[in-house]
């Protein structure tokens with residue numbers, strides 16, 4: 222049986238391809254086949270290819286692009302869609318395991334569909350090193366499928382280190398107390414060459430911009446060290462921390478969920494602890510240069 | 513101008529998710545509820561657009577009787593009226609949710625004319641299906657742009673900024689359109705006391721759609737294993753600073 226895979230550059234699509242092989246012989250349709258990006262045109266091309274190949278299933282990476290093209294395909298074909306799966310097995314019905322709550326919860330589900338449509342959550346299944354699938358040719362899109370298309374691109378305003386790529390993040394929560402309270406967080410971040418992050422309590426209060434928010438509805442981060450100051454550790458915050466190598470929690474409440482789910486903890490008032498760490502770094506550096 | 517916003521009631525899960533005995537739902541006995549953050553921004557955007565352009569705004573939700581609380585929250589921020597698609601609390605999959613919302617939207621448009629914009633959250637906070645807005649748009653034959661962090665009216669079109677890895681992609685689509693938005697689109701206002709008072713007397717229309725058998729059928733939920741972090745204490749107060757700096761040095765970040 223033939224299966225279709227929407228291919229984007231990068232690892233997540235290879236992971237989707239790996240799951241797709243369990244359903245049949247994969248054929249790839251590259252996202253770059255339609256330039257500039259026009260998701261309806263890609264969905265239309267996938268729908269045509271489904272017909273031509275009599276594809277038994279369609280896969281894509283659970284990226285923003287993958288999820289949106291697959292939802293458009295699902296609407297066109299009038300089929301159910303299982304988004305952000307970490308496992309899938311063919312059968313009648315097919316079965317899937319998918320992420321909920323940004324990964325804080327898993328769902329086992331049955332997918333009752335003549336053609337399972339599945340997106341695969343990035344970085345949740347290992348990619349095999351099987352062959353690249355043959356590429357499907359995409360004809361010229363219908364004008365109506367180009368109404369939604371990228372017409373311009375805005376480069377990020379260069380506001381320092383991006384959260385998603387930062388090696389170290391100093392992050393503050395409601396416990397920081399105020400917008401001004403972030404001065405000590407910024408000071409420590411400056412000394413470490415770190416990005417500043419925050420919880421949703423902080424962005425809702427208007428203390429920091431939403432671009433600093435870490436978590437399910439913010440940014441997912443993957444630093445060497447994540448320093449959480451005055452953050453309780455709600456599941457939606459922790460959903461952004463799965464890729465963090467080491468977590469240091471600073472909190473006055475030793476029972477806060479983040480204190481129980483960290484690698485290192487310091488108990489007490491962050492308003493004393495954070496400046497003390499900054500001072501200690503300065504001392505260590507001064508010692509190093511004088512010796 | 514006419515604007516609709518579709519929202520979802522979700523539990524505030526706190527630090528740990530606890531499931532019901534049959535593992536088919538979150539045990540919400542001791543939890544509060546809210547509308548998802550993405551949709552809260554959709555509500556705020558709708559209110560701003562109507563404040564600037566005049567017209568009619570409607571909030572819709574498919575959910576249990578208690579979801580009227582979230583409809584009132586939206587009306588407290590300034591939405592004019594609500595349509596409540598009542599369920600018995602069972603979960604609906606993305607496909608059936610979209611079909612029910614579509615019926616309600618079509619019925620409202622038949623009496624009151626088309627919505628210029630229908631807002632959805634990019635994905636629901638709990639089930640994360642990434643599809644309801646796109647399905648409704650396809651059925652209405654309207655353009656749909658997803659994952660928006662900025663929305664600007666330009667005459668009879670709307671300019672949309674979508675967050676992507678290396679910045680933002682821009683789309684300009686004609687109205688009427690369906691837009692799915694993300695938190696960060698704006699900073700939602702807090703409801704004022706008069707706003708809350710007014711919301712109590714704003715109209716809520718109830719409909720009771722029948723739940724079709726889900727084609728994406730939930731079997732059970734699982735709480736994933738923790739990441740096994742060891743929570744080593746470095747001490748308390750300022751005296752812990754040297755131990756912290758040791759950790760930084762060992763991690764190679766100093």
Ligand SMILES: Cc1cc2nc3c(=O)[nH]c(=O)nc-3n(C[C@H](O)[C@H](O)[C@H](O)COP(=O)(O)OP(=O)(O)OC[C@H]3O[C@@H](n4cnc5c(N)ncnc54)[C@H](O)[C@@H]3O)c2cc1C
Pocket residue numbers: 393394395396397419420421422423434435436437438439440450451452453454455456457458461471472473474477489490491492522523524525526546548549637638
């Ligand atoms: C659908 C949904 C999506 C969400 N998405 C996100 C998201 O992406 N990111 C996110 O962060 N949240 C998100 N949330 C919100 C989340 O549920 C929490 O409300 C939020 O993370 C709490 O922020 P906080 O930890 O800063 O505040 P709190 O929970 O109030 O915690 C403050 C902490 O600071 C400590 N503290 C107070 N004073 C001090 C002091 N002087 N010194 C040291 N410690 C102190 C307290 O002990 C406490 O642990 C979402 C919620 C929902 C419902």
